[in-house]
Each structure stands twice: as structure tokens, then as C-alpha cells.
Amino acid sequence: SQTIHQWPATLVQPVGSPLSLECTVEGTSNPNLYWYRQAAGRGLQLLFYSVGIGQISSEVPQNLSASRPQDRQFILSSKKLLLSDSGFYLCAWDRGYNQPQHFGDGTRLSIL
Amino acid sequence: KQEVTQIPAALSVPEGENLVLNCSFTDSAIYNLQWFRQDPGKGLTSLLLIQSSQREQTSGRLNASLDKSSGRSTLYIAASQPGDSATYLCAVSASGGSYIPTFGRGTSLIVHP
Numbered sequence: 001s002q003t004i005h006q007w008p009a010t011l012v013q014p015v016g017s018p019l020s021l022e023c024t025v026e027g028t029s030n031p032n033l034y035w036y037r038q039a040a041g042r043g044l045q046l047l048f049y050s051v052g053i054g055q056i057s058s059e060v061p062q063n064l065s066a067s068r069p070q071d072r073q074f075i076l077s078s079k080k081l082l083l084s085d086s087g088f089y090l091c092a093w094d095r096g097y098n099q100p101q102h103f104g105d106g107t108r109l110s111i112l
Numbered sequence: 113k114q115e116v117t118q119i120p121a122a123l124s125v126p127e128g129e130n131l132v133l134n135c136s137f138t139d140s141a142i143y144n145l146q147w148f149r150q151d152p153g154k155g156l157t158s159l160l161l162i163q164s165s166q167r168e169q170t171s172g173r174l175n176a177s178l179d180k181s182s183g184r185s186t187l188y189i190a191a192s193q194p195g196d197s198a199t200y201l202c203a204v205s206a207s208g209g210s211y212i213p214t215f216g217r218g219t220s221l222i223v224h225p
Contacts (some may be wrong), residue, residue, distance in 0.1 A: 042217070
């Protein structure tokens with residue numbers, strides 16, 4: 001069976017510090033991978049998606065970036081965090097057209 | 113641009129009631145519609161996926177219907193239980209593009225004993 005892992009579960013970072021969130025998928029190959037941010041009262045916002053190694057599409061201009069160094073690994077990064085980067089970050093995967101999306105347990109990021 | 117709306121935003125019902133959650137979307141050219149459940153502080157769990165050629169899907173006490181022409185879907189929960197308390201989100205994948213789903217803001221459901 002397939003599983004998706006996200007870590008850390010919670011993170012408290014000062015403004016201006018760097019960020020690295022990691023997501024890995026097991027039990028499948030060549031998944032589509034997604035990073036979402038969920039802020040209170042604002043719904044689920046797609047940040048990045050990837051259809052293959054090294055292929056990243058950005059949906060929202062911001063100080064965040066994503067990388068996919070391996071087939072089942074997706075990393076969300078920032079060089080300098082802003083207060084507005086606080087939120088709940090979710091990684092997801094699917095097998096493409098007409099396949100359900102599966103989510104990790106998320107990372108709660110608080111910026112001080 | 114696809115827009116997805118869920119009504120009501122919040123719902124509180126006594127245990128045992130049958131209930132209906134609504135989802136509407138603006139562009140009827142879709143690949144599929146998914147319903148998800150999200151428990152507090154957790155990720156989303158896929159409940160049902162209805163392809164554009166289908167009218168409904170069922171899983172246990174859950175039944176989801178799709179009316180593409182009117183841009184609507186309903187999630188029917190039979191004999192609700194306190195364990196059904198969660199936020200329910202629908203997501204629509206539009207055809208003719210990247211099929212990446214657009215999410216509604218969800219309906220927060222509380223089932224009290």
C-alpha cells in the first residue's frame with residue numbers, strides 16, 4: 001500500500017530564518033506531487049506541483065520554492081521566512097487523471 | 113477560472129440524522145469531483161471520487177451525487193454519528209487544463225450525542 005510522510009509535524013521559526021519541509025511517498029512510482037497551504041478562513045491554496053523529477057510548477061509568486069530531487073521526494077524551502085508564511089502546509093500525491101489525491105498529516109508552521 | 117462553493121459553512125446536528133452537504137462549481141467542464149474529510153489538525157482523507165461520466169458513488173453510509181450540467185454535487189451522510197464530526201471539502205478537477213483540483217472552503221460538521 002502507498003503511504004505519504006511529512007515532517008516535521010510542527011515548527012516554530014523566527015522571521016528571516018530558512019525553511020525546509022520534506023515529503024516522501026512510498027509504495028508507488030512517478031506520482032504527481034503537490035504542496036498546499038491552508039490558512040484559517042482562506043481554504044486550501046496550491047503552492048507548487050510536480051509531474052516528475054526536477055519539474056516544478058509554481059502557482060503563487062512568493063518567497064517559497066520547491067524541489068523534487070528524487071521521484072518520491074518533494075521539498076518546500078524558503079531562504080527567509082515572513083510572518084505571512086505561517087500556516088498549515090500539506091503535501092499530497094496522486095497518480096494523475098481521475099485518480100484520488102492522498103494527503104500527508106501536514107506541518108503546522110508558526111513564525112515569530 | 114473554476115470556483116467551488118460549499119454551503120453551509122458549518123452544521124450542527126443530533127446523532128442519527130441524515131444530512132446533506134452541498135458543493136457547487138462554476139465550470140461544468142470537469143474531469144471529476146472529489147469529497148474529502150479533514151479532522152482537526154490533520155491532513156485530508158479522500159472519501160469518494162466521481163468521474164464526469166458518473167452520477168453517483170457510494171461508500172458505506174456515504175453517497176455522493178454529481179449533476180454536471182447544473183454544477184452541483186451533494187454528499188449524503190446516513191444515520192450520522194459523533195465520529196462523523198469533521199470538516200468536509202469538495203474539490204473539482206477541470207478538464208481542458210492541468211486537472212489539478214480546485215477546493216472549496218469546506219463544511220464544518222458537528223454531530224452531537
